[in-house]
Amino acid sequence: MPELPEVEVMRRNIEAHVLHAGLRKVDVLDPRLTTSLPQNWENAVVNNELSETRRVGKYLFLFFGKTWLHLHFGMTGSIVFVPTNDHLPKYSRLALDFDNGLRMCFTDPRTFGKMDVVNRVESFLSTKKLGRDLLDATEDDAKKMFVNRKISAKAILLKQKEVAGIGNWLADEALFRQKIHPATPGGSLSERKAQHLLDEAKRIAVEAIDADTHYGDFPDHFFVHHRKENNDCPCGMGKIEKVQLAGRSTYFCSTCQS
Template identity: 30%
Template structure:
């Protein structure tokens, strides 16, 4: 599933081709996504200019003067900039034809993504209750500490809660907890302020590095230019159970938490 770095990489990939451009045509080949594509979407968008392309959590927004398109990549979705006359593929469900001749195609084999329309994106039900962006000034150790008080939930589940902070998906939560030296099963309410400062910085560093490298290479994700990300080459613990810890040499262990793979170092993380 594309996570925050993959979505941000996509935003950076399509923004230069979209911003300031007029939508000439909207083609909806299959409206049956996670939620039905609005029947009026083509009528609403055609002739409008895309002002900016923004990301909030794992949602992308095409901001127009009259409102915003909300796009979610779901489990297998991708957006690609098409610069030639190549035919649409089987799972190219939605397409924007721009006045420049370029096309933005949304491909989603599993159809768990979405294309929605809103005139008030910040108060949309999908957005209104999300936690802070991990790379913003509003996210820090003090925030995590305050939100964690009296919580018995494991810290890994705590930081993966989008109401606490957005974007700390499974892979990145594994990596950040390792960097911060915190055991994934430790209760969120039993972690000190100082350790939360380290964890917040680890989350920030991990996501920043992933964005810089183009996201994590996952089976279903490709960037807007068709190239995979390369952050997977830099993973320290995720997918490396049974190998030596890069810090101390202890064998990394794998457990299941909420049906997700969780890899940690039993010596370094406590």
């Protein structure tokens, strides 16, 4: 489910299927998705071609000539392509019909996903106060986000206002690989350690994208393969423990991570 790597893979998949295709028809299948949109918002996108896509953190933007369609996938949102007259996939909330015979469906069983139309991506990002995308994060970002902070390193990694795109499994993965206990207060990490941590998160994101975010295809060294309570840690010395941090289940090995 959608953290930065998953959203990036969806973005690439969308480009592969419908970049420069014309949008012919919009079907809103779950009206809750569009309650806060302007009246007749469809007119701003229909009969235009999808000319550009962007992703910042977990947010996806599709440009239809006049305006951007913004999608956020929540916990269970996804994009599925089917032939235009095929059955809709289960949990479809929105369907976009393109003139190349493909229908792009936004599926979302838990319905935490969101959609909006925006004129400028930059103003959307500043309203949200979203941090820089993880893949573009700098050493300076790493220094600033952890320094003088009392909250846990895990909580800081999850803050989209610091760096955008890290979710629960990616945060656990980076902390495990850098041997940092997830509850470590951000401010007690050295500048160097903070930079290594953010750099690790970036590398993980790239590796996950390269594997098309199919977890089974992730390299063996990925912590995600062991990320379950009471599993043996690959270090051979400890068991994986589970705690709640920042309201999220957090898995780690207290032997490796201190």
